[in-house]
Structures are given as structure tokens and as C-alpha cells.
Amino acid sequence: MNGICFLWLFWFSICHADSSVYREADRNQVDSPVLKYLLDPIHEVIITQRGANVTLPCILRRKPRSYKVKWSKINPVDPLESLIIISNGQHHKNYDKLKGRTRLRRSHRLDASLVITNVSLEDEGRYRCELVNGLEDQSLVLMLQLEGVVFPYQSADGRYKYTYAEARQVCEVHDGRLATYTQLYQAWTDGLDWCNAGWILDGTVRYPVIIPRGPCGGDLPPGIRSYGPKDKTKDRFDAFCFTSALKGRVYYVHGPMNYNEAAEACLARQAVMAKVGHLYAAWKFSGLDQCDGGWLLDGSVRFPITEPRDHCGGLPDPGVRSFGFPHKQQRLYGVFCYTQV
CATH class of the missing domain: 3.10.100.10 (Mannose-Binding Protein A, subunit A)
Structure with a gap:
């Protein structure tokens, strides 16, 4: 009988010990903080002008043993990001159409900031700095914004002559690009009042109104009027272009x-x-x-x-x-x- 009791106590102690160790490990997993390798940027929007040189900041708190830093540009209409540069801290490789105009700043050993020289209109957009480190991948996103001006453009043959592709082309021909909604909105707050509808970059058709009047939406309050998404290959409108x-x-x-x-x-x-x-x-x-x-x-x-x-x-x-x-x-x-x- 004593032997049976001893075996039972031995078995209980083993199970109890295993249970305690398991719970302790689980608690450690929940409470342990995840190492954060990238500093949060002070400013998430970087404002510049065409032709300038600009730095998109990406600073490491500490360097992992093995890692890569990957910079890419986020395309709002394409799920695939456009690679710009990849570096392992020693060597780097450039990609995409920005090749020749980008480099890592490297002002110190924890600096992975991206430098873009001779900024163009097409450079505006969202950029991602990603630290690739196995299971601890981290990233931050910055917005590069150009100071500029929006101008409406109408064909010499009259209004509403351009498909979406033609509107994009005509803006480029006249030293611009199709304006984004944000750019059109900023232009409206700056005083742009235009009663003809035009394509913008996201494929919608809009026009800005400061002074409400009959032909421009009637008694609706001031704002950006919208025709919503239209058929890019068949529907024809003017264009809202942006230049810097x-x-x-x-x-x-x-x-x-x-x-x-x-x-x-x-x-x-x-x-x-x-x-x-x-x-x-x-x-x-x-x-x-x-x-x-x-x-x-x-x-x-x-x-x-x-x-x-x-x-x-x-x-x-x-x-x-x-x-x-x-x-x-x-x-x-x-x-x-x-x-x-």
C-alpha cells in the first residue's frame, strides 16, 4: 500500500511540475515585448517640389544580426509594390525607374533613409521602408507630397473630348500629370472654381465649385462635385492636370x-x-x-x-x-x- 501511494505521489508531482512550466512559458509569451527595430517617423508626410532632392527617413533603433532593408513605392491601383532598393547594410541593389536617382543616405550605421534626387511629378506617392528580419519583419509608410498647382485643360475642339488615357497623355504633353483627388481638393481650398467636369488620376470625374450656381450643381453647397467612376475607354471629359x-x-x-x-x-x-x-x-x-x-x-x-x-x-x-x-x-x-x- 505504501508503494502504491509513493508511485501516485511521484506521478502527481511530475504532472504538476509539467503543468507549472507550461503555464509559465505561456505567460512569458504574452507579456514579453516585441523588439521594435524601426523608429516611428516624426513626420509621415514629406513635402517637396519638383527638381528638389528629398530624404525619406527610416532609422533603426538597433541592428539585427541578419537583416535587409527594402524600400518600395505603393501603387494604389496595383497590389504589387514597385521595388526601389534593397540593402543588407553592406551592399545594395537598385530597381525600377527611379534607378540612378535613389540611394541610401547612410549618415550613420543605423540610417536606412532613402534619398531621391531631382524629384519628378511621378515620384509623388506612398513609400514603404521594410526591415526584413525573419519572423520580426517591420515596416513604416511615408507619403511624399509635391507642392504644386492644378490646372483644368480643355481641347481646342471644345469641351469633353478626352478619354481617360487621352487625358493622362494631354497632361504629360503640357508639363503635368493627372491630378489626384487630394491635389484637386487642395486646389479647391485655394480658390479653384471650374464648372466643367474632368478626369483625375483615380479614374473618377469631378469638378470644384466655390460659388454655387445653376449650371454647376444648382444650390448644392460649395465642394468637389463628382460624376463617380466612368468608362475610361468610352466616356469623354476634360482633364485636371497637376504641375509643380x-x-x-x-x-x-x-x-x-x-x-x-x-x-x-x-x-x-x-x-x-x-x-x-x-x-x-x-x-x-x-x-x-x-x-x-x-x-x-x-x-x-x-x-x-x-x-x-x-x-x-x-x-x-x-x-x-x-x-x-x-x-x-x-x-x-x-x-x-x-x-x-
Whole structure:
């Protein structure tokens, strides 16, 4: 009987010990903090201009024994991210169309920040810095935002002539890209009031209204009107383009001259006729103010006003005024020239 009791006590002690060890391990798993290798950024939105150099910060708290840092750009319409650069702390490899304009800053041994040189309009967007470290992968996301200006663009043949693809192309031709909703919203808060609907980058069709009126949504309050998503291949609208600061300058040459004479006047000065995006950028960032219509490369005639006054378009707010697309043989206007020097 004593032997049976001894065996029973021995078995109980083993089971009890196993149970205690198991619970202790489980408690440790719950309570133990996960090592955090990446510092949270002070600013999640980095603002810059076209042509500038910018740094997207990514700093390690500590270096794991074995790891890789991967930078990628997040495409909102594509689940696959675009790889930019991968580094193991010693060597790196560049990818994508940013190749040649990106590098890791490496100002100290825990620095994995991304440097982008000569920022372009297409560089705007969300970027991910990811620490690849086996089961402890961590990442942070930063938004690169460009200061710029949105301008509506309408065909010389009248309004609503562009499919989505054509709208993207026409913005690029005129030194811009299709505006994002955020850019259009910012332009609206800055005073853009436009009653014609246009494509934006996400494939929706919208227009900004500051002063409600009959043809522009009636008595609805001010805001961004929306037509919702449309058929990108069949439906036709105008375009809302976005541009940023430019290298070089835009200046005015007095006329009168027709379109061909205007082109020759710019060439004689080692310049070219300005694009619409050039004129908007010069108005926005250089304060270009000219109360005279001038030819642009697309055949339109416009003029920029930073200080509204009598006989300069008749509108109380700053902006770029338009005479539309006059016949190119008319000798009534000067020309806006653009030079990169």
C-alpha cells in the first residue's frame, strides 16, 4: 500500500511540475515585448517640389544580426509594390525607374533613409521602408507630397473630348500629370472654381465649385462635385492636370505677332514657347504677373495675374486667364517663352 501511494505521489508531482512550466512559458509569451527595430517617423508626410532632392527617413533603433532593408513605392491601383532598393547594410541593389536617382543616405550605421534626387511629378506617392528580419519583419509608410498647382485643360475642339488615357497623355504633353483627388481638393481650398467636369488620376470625374450656381450643381453647397467612376475607354471629359515648380523661367515677349512669329521670337532668344504647365508653375511659384495675352505652345492664348486689377480679365481673384484658341494667323498677342537656363 505504501508503494502504491509513493508511485501516485511521484506521478502527481511530475504532472504538476509539467503543468507549472507550461503555464509559465505561456505567460512569458504574452507579456514579453516585441523588439521594435524601426523608429516611428516624426513626420509621415514629406513635402517637396519638383527638381528638389528629398530624404525619406527610416532609422533603426538597433541592428539585427541578419537583416535587409527594402524600400518600395505603393501603387494604389496595383497590389504589387514597385521595388526601389534593397540593402543588407553592406551592399545594395537598385530597381525600377527611379534607378540612378535613389540611394541610401547612410549618415550613420543605423540610417536606412532613402534619398531621391531631382524629384519628378511621378515620384509623388506612398513609400514603404521594410526591415526584413525573419519572423520580426517591420515596416513604416511615408507619403511624399509635391507642392504644386492644378490646372483644368480643355481641347481646342471644345469641351469633353478626352478619354481617360487621352487625358493622362494631354497632361504629360503640357508639363503635368493627372491630378489626384487630394491635389484637386487642395486646389479647391485655394480658390479653384471650374464648372466643367474632368478626369483625375483615380479614374473618377469631378469638378470644384466655390460659388454655387445653376449650371454647376444648382444650390448644392460649395465642394468637389463628382460624376463617380466612368468608362475610361468610352466616356469623354476634360482633364485636371497637376504641375509643380520648374527649372528655368518663363518670360513675356511683347507682340503683336501670330503663332509662327511667336515661335520664331522665342527661338531667336534661345528659348521655346512655354507650355500651359510652364505658365501655371511660373504664376504659382515665381509670381509671374502679365496683363497681356501671350501665345503658348498648344496654340492657346493666356495670361497670368497675381494682383487682380481693372482691364486684366475682370475677375476679382488671382489666376491664369484664357482667350481660348484663336486662329493662329491673328496678329494680336505676344508670346510666353520658356528657357531652362
